[in-house]
Amino acid sequence: MTHSYLPILIMLAIAAVFGATFLSLNWVVGRHQRNPSKLDPYESGVPLLDVNRKRVNVRFYQIAMLFIIFDIEAAFLYPWAVIYREGALSSRATAMFLFTEMLVFILLLGVGYVYVWKKKAFDWK
Amino acid sequence: MAFDTTDVILSLVKIAIVLAMMLQVTPIMAWVERRGSALMQDRPGPNRVGPFGLFQAFADALKFILKEDIIPARAHKWLYTLAPAIGLLPALTTIAVVPWGRPFLLAEREVGGRILFEGGRWFVPVVADVSVGILVVFALASFSVYGITTAGWASNNKYSLFGGIRASAQMISYELALTLAAVSVLLATGSLKLTDVVWHQTGTFVLFDTLRLPAWNVLSPSMWLSFIVFVVAAFAETNRLPFDFAEADAELVAGYHTEYSSMKFALFFMAEYMAMASMSAVIATLYLGGWDIPWYNEPPTFLGFLLSALFFVAKVGFLLFFFVWIRWTIPRLKYDILMRLGWKVFLPMAFVNILLVAGFIAMRWI
Amino acid sequence: MFEYLIFFFFAAVAVIFALVVILHRNPVVGALSLVVSFFALAVMYVLLDAPFMAALQIIVYSGAIMVLFLFVIMLLNLQHEKEPSTRPVQQWLGYLTSSAFAISLVYYLGKYAVMSGALPVPFIADARAIGRRMFEAYIFPFEAVSILLLAAIVGALMLTGRSEQRENTSGEVIR
Numbered sequence: 001m002t003h004s005y006l007p008i009l010i011m012l013a014i015a016a017v018f019g020a021t022f023l024s025l026n027w028v029v030g031r032h033q034r035n036p037s038k039l040d041p042y043e044s045g046v047p048l049l050d051v052n053r054k055r056v057n058v059r060f061y062q063i064a065m066l067f068i069i070f071d072i073e074a075a076f077l078y079p080w081a082v083i084y085r086e087g088a089l090s091s092r093a094t095a096m097f098l099f100t101e102m103l104v105f106i107l108l109l110g111v112g113y114v115y116v117w118k119k120k121a122f123d124w125k
Numbered sequence: 126m127a128f129d130t131t132d133v134i135l136s137l138v139k140i141a142i143v144l145a146m147m148l149q150v151t152p153i154m155a156w157v158e159r160r161g162s163a164l165m166q167d168r169p170g171p172n173r174v175g176p177f178g179l180f181q182a183f184a185d186a187l188k189f190i191l192k193e194d195i196i197p198a199r200a201h202k203w204l205y206t207l208a209p210a211i212g213l214l215p216a217l218t219t220i221a222v223v224p225w226g227r228p229f230l231l232a233e234r235e236v237g238g239r240i241l242f243e244g245g246r247w248f249v250p251v252v253a254d255v256s257v258g259i260l261v262v263f264a265l266a267s268f269s270v271y272g273i274t275t276a277g278w279a280s281n282n283k284y285s286l287f288g289g290i291r292a293s294a295q296m297i298s299y300e301l302a303l304t305l306a307a308v309s310v311l312l313a314t315g316s317l318k319l320t321d322v323v324w325h326q327t328g329t330f331v332l333f334d335t336l337r338l339p340a341w342n343v344l345s346p347s348m349w350l351s352f353i354v355f356v357v358a359a360f361a362e363t364n365r366l367p368f369d370f371a372e373a374d375a376e377l378v379a380g381y382h383t384e385y386s387s388m389k390f391a392l393f394f395m396a397e398y399m400a401m402a403s404m405s406a407v408i409a410t411l412y413l414g415g416w417d418i419p420w421y422n423e424p425p426t427f428l429g430f431l432l433s434a435l436f437f438v439a440k441v442g443f444l445l446f447f448f449v450w451i452r453w454t455i456p457r458l459k460y461d462i463l464m465r466l467g468w469k470v471f472l473p474m475a476f477v478n479i480l481l482v483a484g485f486i487a488m489r490w491i
Numbered sequence: 492m493f494e495y496l497i498f499f500f501f502a503a504v505a506v507i508f509a510l511v512v513i514l515h516r517n518p519v520v521g522a523l524s525l526v527v528s529f530f531a532l533a534v535m536y537v538l539l540d541a542p543f544m545a546a547l548q549i550i551v552y553s554g555a556i557m558v559l560f561l562f563v564i565m566l567l568n569l570q571h572e573k574e575p576s577t578r579p580v581q582q583w584l585g586y587l588t589s590s591a592f593a594i595s596l597v598y599y600l601g602k603y604a605v606m607s608g609a610l611p612v613p614f615i616a617d618a619r620a621i622g623r624r625m626f627e628a629y630i631f632p633f634e635a636v637s638i639l640l641l642a643a644i645v646g647a648l649m650l651t652g653r654s655e656q657r658e659n660t661s662g663e664v665i666r
Binding site: 004005006007008010011012014015016018019020022023025026027029030031032033034036056060063064066067070071074077078081082083084085086088089092095096098099102103106110113117122123124 | 136139140143144189190191192193194195198206209210213214216217218221222252253254255256260261286290293294297298300301304305308311312313314315316317387388389391392460461464465468469472473476479480483484486487489
């Protein structure tokens with residue numbers, strides 16, 4: 001079944017070639033008239049005030065960490081979603097079993113979610 | 126891996142069709158967006174190049190190529206140049222796993238002494254019918270963060286960095302809502318394959334013993350929460366208004382592409398519209414029945430394929446118009462409201478819907 | 492044959508970009524190279540008939556963890572840092588352990604690796620098979636994972652929450 005993934009690789013390659021072509025075409029055809037003020041960073045028309053690469057707020061880091069955790073949770077949901085229908089339709093006991101299993105999983109993480117909510121990590125100031 | 130010549134050719138034909146469609150999206154949507162906004166704001170819009178300004182996009186493309194390619198003095202040269210191309214990769218590739226028509230049977234025929242399609246062969250109109258379909262969409266969507274972040278960082282400009290960082294935080298937050306909303310659909314389908322998702326939505330179901338409705342997910346009584354979450358998250362994923370914090374013209378000049386000019390800027394522009402088109406195609410596939418024609422059983426012939434493909438394009442077209450419509454109707458939110466909405470409203474909504482659908486299946490209602 | 496071509500191409504990509512990660516001076520370039528390296532690894536998973544793993548590799552590693560890395564780099568504002576030179580003892584210890592690791596890697600690969608035409612597929616690793624195993628045989632580890640994630644949530648907030656008081660004193664950060 002591996003070869004059914006090949007077209008995706010081909011599409012990626014085509015997209016890369018496409019981007020490279022356009023960029024180089026522009027390089028070849030476009031004008032080349034440089035001067036120092038043209039190459040300055042844009043600062044609404046005033047001279048550069050201070051460094052441009054500033055440090056970012058720790059909140060972004062926090063959001064990224066929470067994202068990883070919930071993303072991993074989502075990763076566990078996919079295999080469950082795939083087997084659930086078949087299992088649930090086979091017998092009522094299996095349905096209850098699979099449902100409770102995931103309910104416990106989600107509720108346990110729900111505790112964490114409530115904790116984050118109470119800690120006001122979702123509130124940007 | 127052994128290759129069958131017919132398979133390879135069919136595969137290449139599919140890729141060619143999909144690429145041709147995707148490359149048309151940008152000029153058409155640029156026109157629709159500009160004329161559409163003009164219509165909504167009661168002004169003429171671009172009307173000089175060609176009838177109704179139809180050729181405006183081509184004039185723009187020419188201009189993009191002829192303009193000077195500026196790399197700011199203290200920018201990171203390599204990353205600055207690569208960033209627009211990085212953005213283009215996922216935007217163009219996502220469509221590969223989306224089915225765009227009803228499969229039909231190619232009958233055996235003889236052309237020039239050679240027998241083609243021996244014993245008949247199914248033409249499945251999807252570039253890569255892979256077993257993890259929807260996950261490929263999410264995997265590629267997670268790549269699209271890098272184009273914007275890299276551009277923002279490499280430009281060496283405050284506004285770019287602001288835009289890039291904000292956009293990446295926004296995109297990861299809403300990616301979560303997006304994936305969790307889709308889990309509801311996967312539950313109902315019992316497969317990750319997008320062709321299975323569409324097949325599951327063909328046919329009809331009877332609502333409250335009175336209405337005979339197409340079995341599309343959006344019409345299912347258990348799925349509307351997840352539909353809302355998915356559509357909103359799709360807007361946030363593609364950085365469209367009311368969630369365009371990557372650009373936020375009023376505050377950040379032009380956000381992550383402030384320093385970009387000429388073709389590099391055009392590539393971001395193209396990537397945005399292609400991402401919109403792919404996202405619309407995914408929404409149509411997951412919720413609007415994909416290529417399914419309501420109350421009609423498509424025959425497995427070329428005609429059935431053509432009709433269904435047209436329906437699919439129409440659905441995607443409507444969703445694209447919806448994107449434009451929303452853009453010129455709803456103003457931009459504040460950033461704190463956006464983050465709070467994503468984590469406090471849409472995330473729980475997605476979870477509730479997952480349990481709801483699971484309950485429905487356990488009760489054998491769907 | 493064709494599989495080998497793809498394998499060796501992406502193996503080369505994975506190794507080269509992994510080298511860029513450790514050799515390049517700019518941390519942002521390093522982080523992005525690691526993303527490319529992860530993508531090449533995902534291609535290997537597909538070649539091993541484990542597409543579900545490949546997708547998760549990209550979604551979790553490239554999509555989530557590397558974004559965190561980028562944020563950390565931007566949080567600390569690392570740029571072309573000239574590292575303080577390490578002590579010679581540390582350098583020699585580093586060389587010693589890494590060469591020992593390399594030798595043992597080559598030895599075990601030579602001993603156990605199979606280079607045959609047909610790829611041996613020891614397990615079926617699609618989402619359905621994984622789901623069956625996980626939700627029937629391994630329920631307890633599965634539920635334990637949620638406890639682990641819960642601990643991770645608390646840890647994440649503890650790590651980042653402390654700087655809240657200091658936040659107002661420095662006007663240098665982007666919010």
